[in-house]
Amino acid sequence: MEKEPHQLAEEGKHAFAAGRYAEAARLFTEASQGYTLAGDRLHAAEMDNNRSVALLQDRHPDQALEAAAGTDKLFESLADPKRQAMALGNQAAALEELGRQAEAIAFYQQASALLQPTGETEMRSIILKRISSLKMRSGKALESLAAMDSALSIEKPASPKEKLLK
Numbered sequence: 001m002e003k004e005p006h007q008l009a010e011e012g013k014h015a016f017a018a019g020r021y022a023e024a025a026r027l028f029t030e031a032s033q034g035y036t037l038a039g040d041r042l043h044a045a046e047m048d049n050n051r052s053v054a055l056l057q058d059r060h061p062d063q064a065l066e067a068a069a070g071t072d073k074l075f076e077s078l079a080d081p082k083r084q085a086m087a088l089g090n091q092a093a094a095l096e097e098l099g100r101q102a103e104a105i106a107f108y109q110q111a112s113a114l115l116q117p118t119g120e121t122e123m124r125s126i127i128l129k130r131i132s133s134l135k136m137r138s139g140k141a142l143e144s145l146a147a148m149d150s151a152l153s154i155e156k157p158a159s160p161k162e163k164l165l166k
Contacts, residue, residue: 005034021058061097
């Protein structure tokens with residue numbers, strides 16, 4: 001008996017939580033295929049993004065990038081800026097792991113811009129910190145500082161280090 005896509009998705013989430021990333025990626029692939037066959041493009045794209053995260057955790061950034069590629073456009077067509085930003089962030093993380101820093105920064109910046117009006121401060125802060133880190137590594141200290149300042153200005157400082165930076 002074949003499993004429903006939502007069952008495969010739940011199994012994928014459990015496998016991911018247990019650190020079985022390859023298994024999670026396989027289950028998310030099967031869930032995406034099931035949702036696609038059912039005509040549910042939204043959930044299929046969500047599963048593709050989940051697969052991207054699992055593949056990135058399993059140290060396959062090239063496959064992670066491929067899994068999330070284009071899903072941001074689908075979320076954009078559905079007027080879902082939060083999911084669109086998450087998809088861009090997943091692609092940026094894969095690009096970052098592939099050493100494609102300039103592209104990663106561009107994707108992170110798009111994600112940050114989409115999140116700004118949504119009130120998703122925690123997610124946006126994480127993205128701004130990634131931008132800051134990438135800019136610092138590329139020798140752009142002032143731009144790095146500006147990105148970190150933006151990140152810290154939208155969140156409550158959590159650590160003593162962040163309080164000092166702020």
